Amino acid sequence: MSARSAVAALALLAGPGLTACSGPPPAPPRQPAVVETSVSTGYYPVRGTTTPAIFAAIDASGLVETGGQRALGLTSTEWKLNSGDVDVRAVPCVFPSLTVTLHLVVTLPRHETPDDLPADLRGRWERLVARVAAHEQRHVDIYLEGAKAMKARLEATRTSVSCADLEKAIDAAWRGQQADIERAQAEFHAEDETRARSERGALQAQLDGTRAQLEPMEAEIRRLDAELANLRRQVDAGRADLVAQHNGLAGRRSALAEEYNRLVADANGLIDALNWAR
Secondary structure, three states: OOOOOEEEEEOOOOOOOOOOOOOOOOOOOOOOOEEEEEEEEEEEEEOOOOHHHHHHHHHOOOOEOOOOOEOOOEEEEEEEEEEOOOOOOOOOOOOOOEEEEEEEEEEEEEEOOHHHOOHHHHHHHHHHHHHHHHHHHHHHHHHHHHHHHHHHHHHOOOOOOOHHHHHHHHHHHHHHHHHHHHHHHHHHHHHHHHHHHHHHHHHHHHHHHHHHHHHHHHHHHHHHHHHHHHHHHHHHOOOHHHHHHHHHHHHHHHHHHHHHHHHHHHHHHHHHHHHHOO
């Protein structure tokens, strides 16, 4: 349901510098780091008062997941890592400040005229929007949790030799945490897709069962129609003794048609539910 487009900009850190040490080196200090995050939400317009029209508008929005699939919602990211000036002559080397900046932008669908939707369709729309928002919020939470972990990981980088070594350690921590975040996002997507596939499977099973009941019922209605037509011809020809038989079959046919129409309505409802189970 969602994709992430990440833009990571790692500021150039200070170049390497080595100095000689006299006596035992001091204990490597912790690397100070801060995290700045922001989350904003934008919306794309959706029009239409029927299921096909609504999803055509969603498809026309242009939201695309990383894998190329169309998306109902999107969480995009921009990462930056900046550092202050460094005294490359100092041993041990410490960057005076590392600032991790994470900007998150969530894009969600918004119907332009929700009051124009029929009651049942509006209910489906509201449930869909709530599901998309919850999905994207989980992406946001994973990123924010990852940003906190990034801070801890950067603060744990230490060196007692040179800024070049520290820069390598920071780069490794940055790349490692980014990989952990994307792995968590992929795991969430897999879990969510499994849940959605299970829901669609249950709906499809119900629909298949309903269709299985409709087929023999439809055949029986056709058979009764043919038999009733034959009885009507005989009654019209003067066979008054067949009137009761005709009326009995007509009553049976009416009850069967009523049940058939109920099952058709159920099937149509299941088809609509499948269309919205995304």
